[in-house]
Amino acid sequence: MHFTTQTSSNGVIERDFVLGDVTGVLWSPESGSDGAPLHLMGHGGGLHKKAQGLVARAHYYVTTCGFTVAAIDAPGHGDRPRSVEDGKWVTALLEARAAGQPIGPIVIDYNSSLAERAVPEWQATLDALQALPEIGADAPVGYSGMTLASTIGLMWTAIEPRISAAVFGGVFVYDALTEAARQITVPVEFILPWDDAEIDRESGFALFDAFASKEKTLHANPGGHHEVPWFETEISGHFFARHLGRSVPSPA
């Protein structure tokens, strides 16, 4: 893991890193991160590790919850070149959407391929983060991410014993994803956009049912998967603080 830049604003240190082909970013409290839980964030399809909403949530987790936060670009996203094959999926997706055709089958093929590649990248990233003296192997680990980041996170959490709690949601469901959910036993918060034009509620209900977690909670809000209200970030901070340790100070 090779750090390339370091900046600081509003109490948060931001360090970009490169690990092999993977580009990522690490946010940590200026006040120090001794014993801080590690929160890993995925970005949505078509976005990247520094998408505006992701950065806002990362800052909240750092400054309000006291977490260290890391995000990486998915293959072909952000600072990573897109392969010819991935480009074909993106073109097909845009064409289907423009033609008013269902995008689900294309997104599922594309995301499942991305997840196959991204899971080992996340594993290597977590290995490298745990090797940093300011994080270490004992920091409890959480994961959060919607849409593409949920596909990746579900496939990863199913086989990754280091993840202790996770937030997923807004995801196209397919058989392998349901199978992954059946392997997941850690506490899960599942965010279900109530009026998503592209993903039906019933598939979300079925995925929620599939989680083997003793503690699982479903949060539904009006709107689609780009309209998750900010208070869900605050509640997820509460959820992770409860399971990873650390405090959530006043929201008021």
Place this chain on the structure above:
Amino acid sequence: MHFTTQTSSNGVIERDFVLGDVTGVLWSPESGSDGAPLHLMGHGGGLHKKAQGLVARAHYYVTTCGFTVAAIDAPGHGDRPRSVEDGKWVTALLEARAAGQPIGPIVIDYNSSLAERAVPEWQATLDALQALPEIGADAPVGYSGMTLASTIGLMWTAIEPRISAAVFGGVFVYDALTEAARQITVPVEFILPWDDAEIDRESGFALFDAFASKEKTLHANPGGHHEVPWFETEISGHFFARHLGRSVPSPA
């Protein structure tokens, strides 16, 4: 409003009161309640104003959120004598449950009758609470309650402009209740027990859809309506603090 007893424990002052036929209880912070929001709590069917779970939640709202909290007994519940007619409903309900027959139609008749009587009682209680110098007319008001307390709270919130935010859930839905939800515009948190043996999910979804609130959020958890996890109390504290003011300190 006539106070009959006053005790104090763990930083919470508890005062029983009587207002006409209504028996109630007021919990407030020992440290003082200047400017505290007022949180009104209903109890479930067959329970009372000092049911164990209700008292635990009331203490949380007082000590962690800084609210003043009041609860009253529903007609024929707790310290209030049960009428012969209410007794017939209770007998019918117990017989139906013992015989494995659906209790929904009986609960709906009984609860809608109780709500008709309880709404004016809550209005008078709120009038009297607002007349207390330590509360006053400016304290923001929230309401929470499951099952019977949701039936009452929904009917009341639909016509009560003083309620600024509410938590409902675990309720048998009937037409007048759906109509009430359509009149409700304040932020609502709706708790849906995911595996309730007596109340089907779909009726909960329909009620959630009926709320006219711009902010409404549905929380589903495994189990029935007697198994709502404790963290929902903490999240509701966050919800009310956000809408009524006051802070929610660390859960960790």
